[in-house]
Amino acid sequence: MTSDDMKKRAESAKEKQAQYGEDIDLDNYEYAVSEPSEIESIDDVSPEDQSLVREVGFDTSQENVSGSFIQFDTESILADVLLTQEGLEVLPMSQALKQYDWLKEYLWKAVPVDVDKYTARSELEIYNGYFIRAKAGTKIAMPVQSCLIMKKNQTVQNVHNIIIAEEGSELHIINGCATPSNVEQSLHLGVTEFYVKKNAQLTFTMVHRWSEKTDVRPRSAAIVEENGTYISSYALLSPLKSIQTFPKVRLFGSGAKSDLYSIVYGSKKSKYDIGGLLSLEAPRTSGKVISRSIATDSSEIIARGDLVGLSGQTKARLECDGLLISDSAVIRAVPMLAAHAEGAELSHEATVGKVGAEQLNYLMSRGLNEEEATSLIIRGFVKLKVPGLPPALQSSIDDAIKMSLEGGM
Amino acid sequence: MCGNLLETRDLRVEVNGVPILGGVDLEFKPGLVYAILGPNASGKSTLAKTIMGLPEYKITGGDILYNNESILRKTITERAQLGIAYAFQTPPSISGVKLDDFICRICPDYQCKAESDTLMGETCASKNDLYDNFERLGIRNLAKRDLNDGFSGGESKRSELFQVLSMRPKIMFLDEPDSGLDYDSLKVVGRELRTLREKGDTTLVIISHHRYVLEFLEVDKVYILQQGRLVYTGDMSDIPALEEKGYEKFLSEVIG
Ligand SMILES: Nc1ncnc2c1ncn2[C@@H]1O[C@H](COP(=O)(O)OP(=O)(O)O)[C@@H](O)[C@H]1O
Ligand SMILES: [Mg+2]
Numbered sequence: 315m316t317s318d319d320m321k322k323r324a325e326s327a328k329e330k331q332a333q334y335g336e337d338i339d340l341d342n343y344e345y346a347v348s349e350p351s352e353i354e355s356i357d358d359v360s361p362e363d364q365s366l367v368r369e370v371g372f373d374t375s376q377e378n379v380s381g382s383f384i385q386f387d388t389e390s391i392l393a394d395v396l397l398t399q400e401g402l403e404v405l406p407m408s409q410a411l412k413q414y415d416w417l418k419e420y421l422w423k424a425v426p427v428d429v430d431k432y433t434a435r436s437e438l439e440i441y442n443g444y445f446i447r448a449k450a451g452t453k454i455a456m457p458v459q460s461c462l463i464m465k466k467n468q469t470v471q472n473v474h475n476i477i478i479a480e481e482g483s484e485l486h487i488i489n490g491c492a493t494p495s496n497v498e499q500s501l502h503l504g505v506t507e508f509y510v511k512k513n514a515q516l517t518f519t520m521v522h523r524w525s526e527k528t529d530v531r532p533r534s535a536a537i538v539e540e541n542g543t544y545i546s547s548y549a550l551l552s553p554l555k556s557i558q559t560f561p562k563v564r565l566f567g568s569g570a571k572s573d574l575y576s577i578v579y580g581s582k583k584s585k586y587d588i589g590g591l592l593s594l595e596a597p598r599t600s601g602k603v604i605s606r607s608i609a610t611d612s613s614e615i616i617a618r619g620d621l622v623g624l625s626g627q628t629k630a631r632l633e634c635d636g637l638l639i640s641d642s643a644v645i646r647a648v649p650m651l652a653a654h655a656e657g658a659e660l661s662h663e664a665t666v667g668k669v670g671a672e673q674l675n676y677l678m679s680r681g682l683n684e685e686e687a688t689s690l691i692i693r694g695f696v697k698l699k700v701p702g703l704p705p706a707l708q709s710s711i712d713d714a715i716k717m718s719l720e721g722g723m
Numbered sequence: 724m725c726g727n728l729l730e731t732r733d734l735r736v737e738v739n740g741v742p743i744l745g746g747v748d749l750e751f752k753p754g755l756v757y758a759i760l761g762p763n764a765s766g767k768s769t770l771a772k773t774i775m776g777l778p779e780y781k782i783t784g785g786d787i788l789y790n791n792e793s794i795l796r797k798t799i800t801e802r803a804q805l806g807i808a809y810a811f812q813t814p815p816s817i818s819g820v821k822l823d824d825f826i827c828r829i830c831p832d833y834q835c836k837a838e839s840d841t842l843m844g845e846t847c848a849s850k851n852d853l854y855d856n857f858e859r860l861g862i863r864n865l866a867k868r869d870l871n872d873g874f875s876g877g878e879s880k881r882s883e884l885f886q887v888l889s890m891r892p893k894i895m896f897l898d899e900p901d902s903g904l905d906y907d908s909l910k911v912v913g914r915e916l917r918t919l920r921e922k923g924d925t926t927l928v929i930i931s932h933h934r935y936v937l938e939f940l941e942v943d944k945v946y947i948l949q950q951g952r953l954v955y956t957g958d959m960s961d962i963p964a965l966e967e968k969g970y971e972k973f974l975s976e977v978i979g
Contacts, residue, residue, distance in 0.1 A: 670815065671778070672815045673815045673817055675777050675778065675799055676811065676814055676815050676817075677817070678798070678799040678800045678803065679775050679776075679777075679799050679802075679803055679808070679809055679811075680803060680825075680829045680886060680890065681800060681803040681804055681829055681890060682800065682828075682829070683798075683800045684798075684800070690817070690820055690828075691817060691820075693819065693820075694817055694818050694819025694820040694869070694870075695818060695819055696819070697818075697819035
């Protein structure tokens with residue numbers, strides 16, 4: 315599709331409301347007016363900003379990573395690859411599009427541009443983001459870290475990312491997003507498209523910390539080819555104004571696999587509408603959608619999971635568990651299963667409830683007081699173990715969870 | 724006055740409005756070993772859970788005294804801290820809480836510092852003790868598992884026993900600690916309890932249907948409950964006859 319066609323399709327969807335989530339008036343925000351400038355090195359990032367990115371797990375020493383990317387609003391960008399890391403590319407999207415003509419084919423391929431007004435608007439305004447690619451056969455053991463920071467008031471951070479794990483490659487990305495708490499009202503539009511080629515493995519770990527005035531509308535999707543594996547884990551532990559996201563993974567080639575994990579710690583008056591869809595399109599594809607939600611204060615959490623079995627010999631499972639800590643909070647678990655082919659084995663389990671009296675009494679009989687017992691149950695509940703994740707990334711998740719529990723309880 | 728560690732006086736208990744215990748008087752002295760026996764549904768577990776303070780067991784009359792003071796107003800936690808422990812028959816599973824961490828948490832002896840996942844490869848003397856004890860109980864495989872999650876019947880028994888032992892209580896109620904155990908595990912449990920008895924500073928109250936552990940431990944006193952009442956008080960010498968005749972015949976002979 316030419317870029318004119320793309321713009322036309324985007325125009326046509328400009329007013330199209332999203333399937334889920336509260337509607338946002340996109341004209342209330344300012345958009346970038348020029349292409350972002352480049353930051354030469356991490357040393358040029360101010361100490362305050364360095365500590366901000368560290369909060370979402372960014373390693374400013376860059377010792378244990380293979381590459382780094384930071385974007386402030388839609389204004390300035392740092393992109394860096396360890397010199398010794400062969401087969402890895404980390405580029406600002408604007409540069410990558412100039413450099414690689416073929417990359418256009420990947421734009422809006424996994425996420426259709428006309429999904430809703432957010433994708434449409436993202437296309438129509440100036441955007442940037444990252445392009446990360448592991449070349450065929452390369453195993454990038456250390457993670458690539460990427461970080462998106464929003465500092466400006468009343469603005470939109472418009473991000474479009476593309477990640478490609480070429481055939482037989484292995485790539486691990488950790489993505490942190492943050493807004494400092496003094497930011498007035500802002501909107502994050504983040505489009506991320508993942509392409510996992512034959513026999514490739516991609517893990518994508520997100521640790522996000524938004525501000526109470528930020529609305530977040532990520533739009534992401536993945537296409538996984540034959541025997542490829544895509545593991546996504548999302549830890550969202552801070553309050554925010556609202557988030558609505560429903561990433562879709564297409565298991566396109568036979569033997570493709572995908573697990574989507576999320577942990578949401580809801581607080582204040584935040585509204586979370588978070589889901590995940592696995593589309594099993596070829597034989598022997600499989601996966602899991604696992605979500606844990608904890609709702610405190612007056613937060614509202616909707617946890618959606620959708621399994622679509624389009625081919626036989628497929629297997630997928632949905633687990634939605636919610637723990638309600640406050641009487642004014644709400645959790646809704648919405649499991650959806652749709653089998654369109656014989657031999658699509660889909661299952662789900664959803665639980666939503668308060669801390670169980672039986673568990674509390676049991677722990678109290680071992681000498682813990684009620685508060686200690688409750689806290690132990692909550693801490694246990696929020697532990698999210700992601701099989702297949704490198705230990706360093708698992709500990710980023712663990713640390714973030716620990717930090718937010720210590721802050722919140 | 725008479726040196727009881729714990730006693731129940733005319734204890735009446737109901738569950739969901741249904742009377743279960745209809746006035747039970749029992750005495751437990753420091754350092755002795757007791758067996759509470761009786762047919763299914765006679766109220767043995769109810770008695771132990773009521774003493775532990777579990778809220779669904781509502782006391783409608785009588786009293787529970789610990790060192791001659793009523794504990795009816797005490798919370799479960801307070802009772803546990805006083806030295807009362809109960810090993811559950813079917814403990815609930817708690818996800819994300821590893822058994823070894825939990826035992827560290829409840830036992831004064833194991834100084835296990837923070838969570839084990841931050842302690843990779845780190846060893847300290849007490850942690851080694853902990854693992855020796857896991858080994859001895861034959862449940863080393865459970866150490867890193869979530870508390871009670873998918874434990875088999877026999878594993879559960881030994882994990883409960885380990886936890887309760889770790890708390891160093893003054894009196895422990897073991898609810899069928901021997902059911903579902905194979906011969907080897909039975910021996911392990913027997914040996915643990917025997918050691919405890921020899922130390923002599925814990926009162927053991929064992930609810931059981933089996934002869935093996937009771938005889939191996941040489942219980943001092945046997946209480947038999949029937950339909951929520953104490954119907955017989957005896958000692959170890961009654962156990963063979965009980966096993967041979969069954970509760971119905973045995974009780975009809977001794978109480979007529
Ligand atoms: N939580 C409960 N809810 C309803 N009934 C109960 C509960 N606990 C005990 N009971 C009833 O009380 C009676 C005594 O039970 P229990 O004390 O468990 O007997 P035992 O341990 O001697 O086999 C049984 O009839 C049982 O069904
Ligand atoms: Mg019982």
